[in-house]
Amino acid sequence: MSKNREPLFSSKNIKLLSTPLGRENPITVQVLGICSALAVTVKLEPSIVMALSVTAVMGIGNVVISLLRKTIAPRIRIIVQLVVIASLVILVDQVLKAFLYDVSKQLSVFVGLIITNCIIMGRFEAFAMSNKTWPSFLDGIGNAAGYGWILIVVGFFRELLGSGTVFDYQIIPQFMYDIGYKDNGLMILPPMALIVVGIIIWVQRTKDTELIEEN
Amino acid sequence: MENLISIFVRSIFVDNMIFAYFLGMCSYLAVSKTVKTSVGLGLAVVFVLGITVPVNYLINNYLLQPTALTWISPLLENVDLTFLSFIIFIAVIASMVQLVEMVIEKFSPALYTSLGIFLPLIAVNCSILGGSLFMQEREYANIAEATSFGLGSGVGWFLAIVGIAAIREKIRYSNVPAPLKGLGITYIITGLMGIAFMSFMGIKL
Secondary structure (H helix, E strand, C coil), rough: CCCCCCCCHHHHHHHHHHHHHHCCCCCCCCCCHHHHHHCCCCHHHHHHHHHHHHHHHHHHHHHHHHHHHHCHHHHHHHHHHHHEEEEEEHHHHHHHHHHHHHHHHHHHHHHCCCCCCHHHHHHHHHCCCHHHHHHHHHHHHHHHHHHHHHHHHHHHHHHHHCCCCCCECCCHHHHHHHCCCCCCCHHHHHHHHHHHHHHHHHHHHHHHHHCCCCC | HHHHHHHHHHHHHCCCCCCCCCCCCHHHHHHHCCCHHHHHHHHHHHHHHHHHHHHEEEEEEEHHHCCCCCCCCCHHCCCCCHHHHHHHHHHHHHHHHHHHHHHHHHHCCCHHHCCCCCCHHHHHHHHHHHHHHHHHHHHCCHHHHHHHHHHHHHHHHHHHHHHHHHHHHHHCCCCCCHHHHHHHHHHHHHHHHHHHHHCCCCCCC
16 A cells, blocks of 8 residues: 555545535536436435435446446447446346335336436546546545435425425425415426426526526 | 327327426537537437337337247246346447448438437437337337337427527527526526427327
8 A cells, every 4th residue: 555545535535525516516517417307306205216326326337437447448438338337227226116116116217217317427438437446436426416416406396386295294284275375286297397407507606606608 | 090190299299208208308408509400419319219219119029028038939938028128228229329320321421421429429318218218118009109109209309409499599699697598598498398398288199
């Protein structure tokens, strides 16, 4: 072991974990992995399950690719990457089917679509192919967390405003309905997911003006 | 025949890949800056979906499903390979894209140059794998139905990306609040287009 070995949580490594949460967020800034983010967020529970599945696939996948990075020939790297992702996703899918069958039914094809989730391919290409194992692992977890928190926020608001519940527990009290409050049925429908993410982007860029685009 | 048309129209408008399932969003947002490039990408998607869905249909029904292998030997009746479907579908898609690219390059160089970089990118477009997975989930009765579903979804995706590209070209001249510029407003417009497309939902075909 060399003497000047980096500590496991050096400031550089912490940065790998924290920038994807804000400045380099995969959904609101890098525009990666939108498909699944929008489709599964009708309720909080599937959003959390999806976030965890992506975290598992990304963490392990980044480590595998980073270990293999010197043996993968550049010409066939896309196929190698797809095979690694697909095998991990099959594992996740089988685990979900065994232990969380209802959620797995609700997520339907979107578990399989983790394979083509561009966050994963994007991070493999941009990071794991050229970095050591431990930073790659942190990068994977960080990006998955940045993806996950957006999912959870969107899922929370859509479930709260759309069905009046959180985790299927009634949050909006009955007397509110008695005096005329109504759940906003529009929130359950797919297009509102886009608009909620649009609003998150708006809020984020109002705070962090450097992210504002030219046109 | 009527059935085929109904599946086709349904997959364009009611089950639109973008507005109802958000599939292929990444390239939809990234490539929709001008109408010209989005037409190219849209055509490539129609093309690839129209080929991969029927091919994966055959693989699914003659190799993967339980009891699908009986055409080899009745002994294989209990073999269920569906857990392999993700990996096989993605392999078929990746190789199909490669094949299509080579064929187009050989026979129609003009089309090849206009599609350019988009063809290889399509392998990781979620709408392509999504098409195959939906085909598996919905259990279409025969290959003609699967093909019509594949083409229909492609056309739906094409319409969506050309539509948003046209709007984005115009919106450059509007006074959008600064933090919403670019990505933010595109999300919101897509949401509004999605609401418009939802009016097709009640139509029974």
